[in-house]
Amino acid sequence: xxxxxxxxxxxxxxxxxxxxxxxxxxxxxxxxxxxxxxxxxxxxxxxxxxxxxxxxxxxxxxxxxxxxxxxxxxxxxxxxxxxxxxxxxxxxxxxxxxxxxxxxxxxxxxxxxxxxxxxxxxxxxxxxxxxxxxxxxxxxxxxxxxxxxxxxxxxxxxxxxxxxxxxxxxxxxxxxxxxxxxxxxxxxxxxxxxxxxxxxxxxxxxxxxxxxxxxxxxxxxxxxxxxxxxxxxxxxxxxxxxxxxxxxxxxxxxxxxxxxxxxxxxxxxxxxxxxxxxxxxxxxxxxxxxxxxxxxxxxxxxxxxxxxxxxxxxxxxxxxxxxx
Amino acid sequence: xxxxxxxxxxxxxxxxxxxxxxxxxxxxxxxxxxxxxxxxxxxxxxxxxxxxxxxxxxxxxxxxxxxxxxxxxxxxxxxxxxxxxxxxxxxxxxxxxxxxxxxxxxxxxxxxxxxxxxxxxxxxxxxxxxxxxxxxxxxxxxxxxxxxxxxxxxxxxxxxxxxxxxxxxxxxxxxxxxxxxxxxxxxxxxxxxxxx
Numbered sequence: 301x302x303x304x305x306x307x308x309x310x311x312x313x314x315x316x317x318x319x320x321x322x323x324x325x326x327x328x329x330x331x332x333x334x335x336x337x338x339x340x341x342x343x344x345x346x347x348x349x350x351x352x353x354x355x356x357x358x359x360x361x362x363x364x365x366x367x368x369x370x371x372x373x374x375x376x377x378x379x380x381x382x383x384x385x386x387x388x389x390x391x392x393x394x395x396x397x398x399x400x401x402x403x404x405x406x407x408x409x410x411x412x413x414x415x416x417x418x419x420x421x422x423x424x425x426x427x428x429x430x431x432x433x434x435x436x437x438x439x440x441x442x443x444x445x446x447x448x449x450x451x452x453x454x455x456x457x458x459x460x461x462x463x464x465x466x467x468x469x470x471x472x473x474x475x476x477x478x479x480x481x482x483x484x485x486x487x488x489x490x491x492x493x494x495x496x497x498x499x500x501x502x503x504x505x506x507x508x509x510x511x512x513x514x515x516x517x518x519x520x521x522x523x524x525x526x527x528x529x530x531x532x533x534x535x536x537x538x539x540x541x542x543x544x545x546x547x548x549x550x551x552x553x554x555x556x557x558x559x560x561x562x563x564x565x566x567x568x569x570x571x572x573x574x575x576x577x578x579x580x581x582x583x584x585x586x587x588x589x590x591x592x593x594x595x596x597x598x599x600x601x602x603x604x605x606x607x608x609x610x611x612x613x614x615x616x617x618x619x620x621x622x623x624x
Numbered sequence: 625x626x627x628x629x630x631x632x633x634x635x636x637x638x639x640x641x642x643x644x645x646x647x648x649x650x651x652x653x654x655x656x657x658x659x660x661x662x663x664x665x666x667x668x669x670x671x672x673x674x675x676x677x678x679x680x681x682x683x684x685x686x687x688x689x690x691x692x693x694x695x696x697x698x699x700x701x702x703x704x705x706x707x708x709x710x711x712x713x714x715x716x717x718x719x720x721x722x723x724x725x726x727x728x729x730x731x732x733x734x735x736x737x738x739x740x741x742x743x744x745x746x747x748x749x750x751x752x753x754x755x756x757x758x759x760x761x762x763x764x765x766x767x768x769x770x771x772x773x774x775x776x777x778x779x780x781x782x783x784x785x786x787x788x789x790x791x792x793x794x795x796x797x798x799x800x801x802x803x804x805x806x807x808x809x810x811x812x813x814x815x816x817x818x819x820x
Contacts (some may be wrong), residue, residue, distance in 0.1 A: 311682040323799045358805045359805070447742050
């Protein structure tokens, strides 16, 4: 890369001028005068014009960079001010988002010792327990805990949570989600409950997965196993470490799409954000994408869709409507 | 490698349809730029003075676009390399002392035209890897400015604030970054693929 102001060759000089025009354009300095200047310059020769087109095309291509953001930026890469701000935001979220709803909720089954924890859309919180276990709540999640000297039970009412359980053979740790339960045998695992569908992924250790009312539907899981259960079916698949890591990317405020359809990717974003992505055209729903985004980055994602896939993205109220 | 007339289109009587400027723009970006890596290889192989290559490339593009304005080329690749060859020949003839190294290598010319590949459309994942690698090759401050602009969508002033530098410096980083990215993406993407 050459330093500005010193361009020995004709090509270098023209390219420097083109870059300056392009920089002003993307900076939004596209007033009447600037546009006229650019048009005049472009009209002077095809050397000017092709050079500008080339830089512009490369710049548009790098619009896809939004998809490349790393999940956890190296601390050294992040300016200090931003780090502080991120931490402040996290602290505020921790204070505001984790609503300990308390004794009243779910009174129909609840006992005085029960606690209910909830995160809003976009929320992400960690609960630490005295026994050394941790539960990490993802977006839009509600769970109830009963941690006493006699039992350790967690009801996942909705949403997704990652469990790191300190094993205690005399007090099994049990996660109950609808008609299914997961009994810990020393372990780390992920439970995600969507309407009509439950998914349990075992990262480390062992768990037993059971359908509460039909004991035949039970499985002892090994690390890498993922159970998917609906009201009437259940199947176990094996996942690679990498794909498990993708499922857990939300723990780093990240979404990882690996050959995912646009419809599924939009649904994932919508789990984490109030601003929804609406796919208005079935033809675009099946487009398959690869990429990595921050869970909150609906807008950059929408921008990338527009720039990279060349789709129409229209803001409608708070939402984005995507079509061809 | 001949550029046979196309018997279709409105310009059939002339053999090939003329393009207007914005059609040439579009054609240049879609069909010519993806061939740049092959063109650069050809120029490096056939031109001794490496410091002149950027100028040659620009001159080739200029000639190419001017010609395309008159008639849409039937085969862009053949047209590009023919233009390149003619330009090199003109340059060689224009010199008072003709260096023999500059003799045009017809074989590499034909190879360049027949070689498959570089112009194919990159798949999404490959393209992302390419962009990532391109980004990694920028100077750190330049990369930071580019990311703040392109990913975060910050203004020049916001970038200056974030990076603790002046707006003029931001301008410089962005302009330099654009140029470097164009070179990396179009001139030597092969290097990127070899060294991830």
